[in-house]
Amino acid sequence: MSSSYRTVQWNAHKKIYDLTIALAVTGFIVGFVILSRIFFPSPEQISTPILLIRACGICAILMLHLILIIGPLARLTPLAAPLLYNRRHLGVSFFSVALIHALLVVGFYGGFGVQNPLLAVLDAPDGSVPFEFFGFLALIIFGLMAATSHDFWLANLGHAWWKAMHMMVYLAYILVLAHVLFGPLRADSNVIPIVLISIGAAVVLSLHILTGTREVLRDFRDHAHCAQENDQSGWVDVCSVDDIPPDRAKIVQIENHERVAVFRHNDALSAITNICAHQGGPLGEGKIIDGCVTCPWHGYQYKPECGQSPPPYTEKIATYDIRVEGRRVLINPSPNPPGTHTEPASFEPWPEDQHD
Amino acid sequence: MISLCMYACVIYFLFGICFAVPFCFLWLHRIDTLAASASIPFKLLCVPGAVFLWPVLFVKVRHT
Numbered sequence: 530m531s532s533s534y535r536t537v538q539w540n541a542h543k544k545i546y547d548l549t550i551a552l553a554v555t556g557f558i559v560g561f562v563i564l565s566r567i568f569f570p571s572p573e574q575i576s577t578p579i580l581l582i583r584a585c586g587i588c589a590i591l592m593l594h595l596i597l598i599i600g601p602l603a604r605l606t607p608l609a610a611p612l613l614y615n616r617r618h619l620g621v622s623f624f625s626v627a628l629i630h631a632l633l634v635v636g637f638y639g640g641f642g643v644q645n646p647l648l649a650v651l652d653a654p655d656g657s658v659p660f661e662f663f664g665f666l667a668l669i670i671f672g673l674m675a676a677t678s679h680d681f682w683l684a685n686l687g688h689a690w691w692k693a694m695h696m697m698v699y700l701a702y703i704l705v706l707a708h709v710l711f712g713p714l715r716a717d718s719n720v721i722p723i724v725l726i727s728i729g730a731a732v733v734l735s736l737h738i739l740t741g742t743r744e745v746l747r748d749f750r751d752h753a754h755c756a757q758e759n760d761q762s763g764w765v766d767v768c769s770v771d772d773i774p775p776d777r778a779k780i781v782q783i784e785n786h787e788r789v790a791v792f793r794h795n796d797a798l799s800a801i802t803n804i805c806a807h808q809g810g811p812l813g814e815g816k817i818i819d820g821c822v823t824c825p826w827h828g829y830q831y832k833p834e835c836g837q838s839p840p841p842y843t844e845k846i847a848t849y850d851i852r853v854e855g856r857r858v859l860i861n862p863s864p865n866p867p868g869t870h871t872e873p874a875s876f877e878p879w880p881e882d883q884h885d
Numbered sequence: 886m887i888s889l890c891m892y893a894c895v896i897y898f899l900f901g902i903c904f905a906v907p908f909c910f911l912w913l914h915r916i917d918t919l920a921a922s923a924s925i926p927f928k929l930l931c932v933p934g935a936v937f938l939w940p941v942l943f944v945k946v947r948h949t
Binding site for chain 1: 890891924934936941
């Protein structure tokens with residue numbers, strides 16, 4: 530959260546995460562080279578630079594697939610939330626591996642002639658598909674994303690622009706698929722790599738479709754429910770208090786298509802927007818830690834009753850007026866300005882909900 | 886065509902480097918007051934982003 534900028538926002542969890550990434554990447558590349566030496570001994574031995582090019586390329590593609598499926602996976606299971614928490618570090622690590630792959634290619638395939646090495650690699654022979662150029666374009670996009678991954682850029686470009694820029698990862702992914710399919714796999718008679726990359730693309734696509742469909746269906750159901758339960762004063766009946774687990778939230782969509790997170794904490798309910806002020810993360814999929822709503826994406830925190838980050842942080846989100854009638858929860862669909870205090874709605878817990 | 890694109894990229898990034906270094910070390914606070922007391926490693930970290938986005942930042946700095 531922002532009271533000043535830090536170069537890298539490391540904490541104990543993120544250090545373990547980053548160390549794991551570094552060990553996994555190094556282990557993969559070293560393992561790839563050693564296994565290749567064992568399974569392809571002389572005379573068909575492949576030279577070390579080519580092995581490193583292949584190892585970095587395959588490692589980068591695996592990391593890219595992991596990055597792309599973390600988001601939808603975290604929507605399907607909270608077990609994936611720790612991966613999501615530090616996805617930006619994984620993204621920067623991925624770019625570093627992809628860049629090493631590119632530098633090795635330029636140095637090895639273009640570095641020994643009289644022509645500019647980069648131009649020598651990018652210039653495809655007449656009639657062939659310029660697969661190196663696809664990779665070059667993808668690398669530029671990944672570079673832009675890695676270079677602007679710090680919160681400084683998010684704050685100064687604005688959430689909408691920053692998000693739009695980082696959605697270009699899907700264009701870059703298509704370019705990577707073209708780079709691989711028209712390049713190394715084109716001349717390869719072995720179908721296994723093509724099958725593997727197809728499976729990877731199918732997993733990425735199907736997870737996105739699955740989670741997207743779930744969200745649309747949930748919004749449609751909530752919207753229909755709210756339309757039926759809208760009372761004359763304009764307040765909307767969104768759910769029962771028993772639908773909300775302690776220190777968790779229920780996400781509801783109200784008539785203006787806004788998603789609202791109704792949190793339950795200390796036998797009282799508070800309603801805030803579901804959109805985190807940081808990167809638009811789904812606050813309702815987080816939980817209350819130390820009395821604050823904690824975003825599942827990067828751990829930004831807000832007090833549930835006023836939508837303000839605890840001092841010295843300054844982020845604010847919109848709140849909604851809320852009341853409980855019987856066991857039903859009603860909210861006023863008009864959002865309050867960010868940071869507005871609203872009185873939490875108390876209710877009587879069932880005896881089995883009471884803690885010792 | 887490809888060489889044209891490559892040379893365009895090279896020129897763009899050269900302009901970017903020329904702008905990014907003074908921007909990150911002299912003008913960063915002009916677009917974000919939180920960056921006024923930022924450390925040198927943080928400013929170095931901002932250089933690649935400024936190289937990519939120098940036209941946007943140039944406009945922002947001029948309007949401050």
